[in-house]
Amino acid sequence: MKMEVAIADKKSIKAEPVSEKKRNRITNIFVFAFLSIGAIFMVAPLLWMVSTSVKTKEDVFALPPVWIPTDISFSKYAEIWSMGPLLSGISNSLIVAVTVTVIGTITSSLAAFAFSKLKFRGRNNLFILLFASVMIPYPALMIPQFMMFSSIGWVDSLLPLIVPGLFGNLFMIFFLRQYLSSVPNSIIEAAKIDGCSYFQIFYKIIFPLIKPAVAAQLILWFMGIWNDYLGPILYLNSPEKQTLQLVIANFNASYAIQSDYPLIMAASVVALLPMLIVFMVFQKQIIESIAISGVKG
């Protein structure tokens, strides 16, 4: 009798996880379906963009819509280069983004090193003061900044977009300082005793240690500059001076009247593709870096 109860007990204990497992699997199927539908909504507009860019005019205005055009034509991808200053747009965007991120990363990581590992008077107060400026929204600064650059004749050049960035990026400083707090101070003390100068400590010890974090931050910053629109629209007037984002916006403004959507979409795909490739290559580092910044931030 007692045995039986014991066995029955055992059975019920055993039986429960099985049914729960099953329930879990059914839930997972629903979740998977839900995520897949969401994913379709995420990519559909982008696929639509690519699809439009290779369509002929008849297919663009076909009802019901054609997802895979009967005539796939890449002619618009050849045409865009002569229809607007796309090439100079790409090179201008590259000049701004590369200069700012390379030099700005050096200044930012040096500052992060000082704020986290060197002792000096006012360290915390200076850091708080610097970081408080993040609170000031750009629209409040853009008018005086514009007048400032205008008075030294920098309007309609890339300099107003480049120069401020060279002084460093506060988010990068903040993030790297956080990252460096896990590096033991004893490493630095040991290097000092070995007679390393502070510059040597930075590039021989600190920089190699924070390289992964720096790389992720640099990529994010690069993307931000590449995709920036408000800064360029304020400063750049001549077509050949404009960055890529402005060039494609002007494509949109000029060719929408002629309903040349394949041309506009082709130019937009070209503007989108570089960052998409960068993201695909570095997605692991980028996603990790974002996740950390959110949890710690």
Place this chain on the structure above:
Amino acid sequence: MKATSKLYRTEERYAYLFIAAPFLGFLIFALVPLVYAIYGSFTDWNGLGQMNFIGLENFKNVFQDEYFYKAMYNTLFMMLGIPIGIVLALLLAMGLNRGIPGTSTFRVIYYIPVISSIAAISILWQWAYNGDYGLVNQFLALIGIEGPNWLQNTSTVKPALIIMAVWKGLGYTMLLYLAALQSVPKSYYEAAKLDGANALQAFWHITLPMVKPVTFFIIVTNIIGGAQIFTEINVMTPTGGPEYSSASVVFYIWQKAFGNFQLGYASAMALVLGLFIFIITLIQFKINEKNSFDMD
């Protein structure tokens, strides 16, 4: 003793050298412009002639300017996308946190709009919102709904912009939530289950409190970003939309400053916007503090 203080001084000199660049940047590109914006907002600054002091005139005008109120209303209205995005992103993140196959692929797919250029995305959605041939209305036609001419209609232009903003930002919010969910110890849920809690109770008493810091971070950054919405408006509705119904505050500031050269007036508006963002953020911090206190 003397040797250490000398060493210390060397260290201090190097430290100041290393932080010199961001500090100079702060002075030249933030502090000086801010002071100048404040000064300019009390003048009739137009970029050409003299700047005459006119007291609070600009600020008085800001609060009597129906276009400013309209732009402010539009901006706040478009922030309705923030709660929608948060709820959707949390749901998606909870789904992704179950460890089902394809998790990393989903993560990448949802994140693609985030890294995409906002100008290109705006161009794409402007085309998608085309009344006759756009993707959105063609999709709606499939389920028997005749869609409006989204961006030309005062009642649909803001919802259209909200939908696009949710679509673009979803992946970022989802990623932050996923990271937060992954840091919740599994034992919490196991303990809750032993205590007889159902899934809804576990969500309410474990998941939500555990993701609260991230939710706070998301709300604050989204409000700061949402208050400064500009590019979408400029690309998709270059004139500010039908009856100015999609113009945001920054769009209006930009028009006033660089279209009409009313720099003093635009500066006053920018400062009002800045103050608004600051107060909202402060309130958020206060609410957050109070709630954390309640929890203890």
